[in-house]
Amino acid sequence: MEKSNGQRVILFPLPLQGCINPMLQLATILHSKGFSITVIHTSFNAPKPSNHPLFTFLQIPDGLSDAETRTHDVTLLLTRLNRSCVSPFRECLTKLYQSAKEEKERISCLIHDAQWIFTQPLTQSLDLQRLVLSTYNVSFFHGHFVLPQLRRERLLLLQEQDDLVQEFPPLRKKDLSQILEEETELLDSYSDKILETTKTSSGVIFVSSCEELDQDSLTLARQDFKVPIYAIGPSHINFPAMSSSLFTPDDTCIPWLDKQEDKSVIYVSFGSLANMSVSELIEIAWGLSNSNQPFLLVVRVGSVKDAEWIETIPEEVMERVKAKGKIVKWAPQQEVLKHRAVGGFLTHNGWNSTVESVCEGVPMICLPFVWDQLLNARFVSDVWRVGIHLEGRIERNVIERVVRRLLLEREGEVVRERMKLLMEKVRRSVKQNGSAYRSLEHLVDRISSF
Numbered sequence: 378m379e380k381s382n383g384q385r386v387i388l389f390p391l392p393l394q395g396c397i398n399p400m401l402q403l404a405t406i407l408h409s410k411g412f413s414i415t416v417i418h419t420s421f422n423a424p425k426p427s428n429h430p431l432f433t434f435l436q437i438p439d440g441l442s443d444a445e446t447r448t449h450d451v452t453l454l455l456t457r458l459n460r461s462c463v464s465p466f467r468e469c470l471t472k473l474y475q476s477a478k479e480e481k482e483r484i485s486c487l488i489h490d491a492q493w494i495f496t497q498p499l500t501q502s503l504d505l506q507r508l509v510l511s512t513y514n515v516s517f518f519h520g521h522f523v524l525p526q527l528r529r530e531r532l533l534l535l536q537e538q539d540d541l542v543q544e545f546p547p548l549r550k551k552d553l554s555q556i557l558e559e560e561t562e563l564l565d566s567y568s569d570k571i572l573e574t575t576k577t578s579s580g581v582i583f584v585s586s587c588e589e590l591d592q593d594s595l596t597l598a599r600q601d602f603k604v605p606i607y608a609i610g611p612s613h614i615n616f617p618a619m620s621s622s623l624f625t626p627d628d629t630c631i632p633w634l635d636k637q638e639d640k641s642v643i644y645v646s647f648g649s650l651a652n653m654s655v656s657e658l659i660e661i662a663w664g665l666s667n668s669n670q671p672f673l674l675v676v677r678v679g680s681v682k683d684a685e686w687i688e689t690i691p692e693e694v695m696e697r698v699k700a701k702g703k704i705v706k707w708a709p710q711q712e713v714l715k716h717r718a719v720g721g722f723l724t725h726n727g728w729n730s731t732v733e734s735v736c737e738g739v740p741m742i743c744l745p746f747v748w749d750q751l752l753n754a755r756f757v758s759d760v761w762r763v764g765i766h767l768e769g770r771i772e773r774n775v776i777e778r779v780v781r782r783l784l785l786e787r788e789g790e791v792v793r794e795r796m797k798l799l800m801e802k803v804r805r806s807v808k809q810n811g812s813a814y815r816s817l818e819h820l821v822d823r824i825s826s827f
């Protein structure tokens with residue numbers, strides 16, 4: 378780590394696993410460049426300060442009841458948080474700002490998740506610079522502001538289902554109908570606020586994107602947002618962060634993987650938010666065991682609707698699962714993807730999972746559930762061509778077949794070769810003079826200049 382530069386950066390992550398990880402990753406990078414770090418966070422899904430002894434953590438009350446935090450409606454959760462956190466956040470930041478002034482410490486800026494939409498007037502009144510961080514890829518973040526308009530034109534759009542959505546490539550019309558199903562007017566006005574908050578910021582940071590993954594959208598985003606954009610790449614390669622997992626990873630995965638042959642295992646995980654039905658879980662369990670390949674399946678507690686965990690999987694399937702597979706509640710995902718035994722990743726294509734898979738050269742089977750996952754899956758299957766798209770079908774025969782195609786057949790080999798090339802390109806990007814490396818340097822210079 379470099380010596381402290383006497384400047385403090387304040388970070389405000391959104392309390393979702395897929396958003397906390399990138400923000401604490403950025404904190405690790407900035408700390409290594411000499412910045413002191415303060416993380417303001419909600420009591421809901423609070424990160425564990427003991428995992429990050431070098432940062433200061435300040436908790437604010439978020440006013441959510443237990444029932445409200447258990448909702449599956451993420452938009453509702455986020456709009457509620459955006460209402461209830463305004464005063465506690467203002468109080469916390471103002472105090473911090475005043476005590477820094479008294480102690481003659483310089484607060485360089487606030488970096489907050491793009492989905493916090495109330496920060497602008499406060500930072501303006503404190504004369505504090507503000508950067509936003511997007512955990513989506515550049516294409517989705519830039520493109521999703523067109524969704525309200527597409528929703529209004531929905532009837533016109535739903536004809537040729539396989540066609541690309543012109544305003545939002547490489548999304549296909551059938552993906553759009555799935556995204557718009559989720560969308561409501563509440564989300565439309567929320568998106569408008571995110572856009573306004575972004576355009577009035579001092580810049581946008583994309584933690585896991587880089588020119589190599591998303592060049593066209595970076596160009597468009599620079600034109601449209603008219604603020605500096607930093608695509609600093611999958612920096613966890615250079616700056617391994619302490620775990621920021623909200624769940625406890627089951628480390629017995631690793632000795633189990635040690636016993637499997639090279640590139641023989643299919644790893645299956647759907648991130649921290651996606652939910653499935655009991656029958657979908659049973660189809661997945663059947664399909665995996667019928668494939669006859671070893672598999673590591675993550676089933677998050679609470680992710681199966683109307684069930685505790687995996688108790689609804691019939692005994693006859695469990696017998697087969699025990700012979701060939703392992704089911705855990707949460708995995709040390711980055712370690713799993715690095716393991717020599719893992720040959721493929723059946724994923725929901727959250728952006729973090731997608732990039733983590735690319736960085737380890739693991740080809741994917743795409744089973745996107747909602748929102749940005751549908752676009753990420755199209756990048757994987759149609760643009761980079763480093764995975765096979767399941768087209769949303771959760772049926773045992775389809776799963777059995779696709780696992781065998783990826784792990785055992787020539788088609789899988791071709792996909793794996795392409796993935797190796799993409800991995801090398803992305804890894805070069807974060808090395809000295811790579812595009813992401815340079816973008817990070819610009820970001821650090823910029824923050825230092827505030």
Ligand code: UDX
Nearest residue numbers: 395512513646648649650675707708710727728729730
């Ligand atoms: C969601 C969206 O899907 C994602 O696209 C958006 O950018 C952030 O919010 P999530 O669904 O949780 O995130 O998926 P993902 O982005 O893939 O993040 C999951 C994170 O949890 C990854 O960093 C992954 O390594 C970690 N994880 C997941 C584990 O450590 N163990 C697991 O068993 C599963």
